[in-house]
Amino acid sequence: MSIEEIPQGADVSILSKNEKKARELIKKLNLKEIKGITRVTFKQRGNLIYAIDQPDVYRSAAGTYVVFGEAKVDDMNKRIAEAQQQQAQQEALTKAAENKEDKSPDSITADLQNASISEGQKAEEEDDKDVDETGLDPKDIDIIVEQTQVSRGKAVNALRKHDGDMVNAIMELSYE
Incomplete structure (x- = not known):
């Protein structure tokens, strides 16, 4: 079966010659496959993190591990920022759902006053x-x-x- 014959979106992994050889050697070393691991990360100096999603993990009797998969550089700062942004959006949605404000003239006036106060605080920060x-x-x-x-x-x-x-x-x- 060639690459062109594989349907698009199919969950098929194509192994290189070296990876096939390594897997055969692992079977000879009596390493046991560990199921249920969805992500493996390796941390290097300077907060550089390599992540392997959906890895194949094997363990020896001595407690050493062999991990197969495609390692990608993972930017933790970016992930944290995205998580915080998503959390803020969810909090805003829940607040909006809880605070169904009435549109009376008094509430509109109060909203305008609150907005002008926050603009004053922004001006202080700019100073x-x-x-x-x-x-x-x-x-x-x-x-x-x-x-x-x-x-x-x-x-x-x-x-x-x-x-x-x-x-x-x-x-x-x-x-x-």
């Missing part, structure tokens, strides 16, 4: 950008802003509070 950054490395500030998603002014204040220690500044801003 926060004109903070004195002397004695601090701009790259450190950029990294903190990128990692914690806060304003530049808050990042500068946290760096000053922790005497230029980026790790403690990020930790403080992350758990606010």
Whole structure:
């Protein structure tokens, strides 16, 4: 059967010669296949993560593992951001379902006042950008802003509070 004869969308895996040889050797080594594993991850320095989805995993009597599958680089920061965004959307939908607001003039006026208050807070945050950054490395500030998603002014204040220690500044801003 050639590749052209396989129906589109079929769940078929095509093994290379080396992979076929390795699987035959595994059978000779009496390795036992472990069922039910859906994902295997390997972490390397620098938060580089390799992930294998739907792997074939084998275990020896000594406790070592052999994993077959296609390894892909996994960006955890991106996954976390997507999960947070999805969670925020779900919370917004549940709040909208719970708060079926009436359209009376009083409620509309209250909504407008709340909106103007939040705009005032945004303006204060924009004023926060004109903070004195002397004695601090701009790259450190950029990294903190990128990692914690806060304003530049808050990042500068946290760096000053922790005497230029980026790790403690990020930790403080992350758990606010």
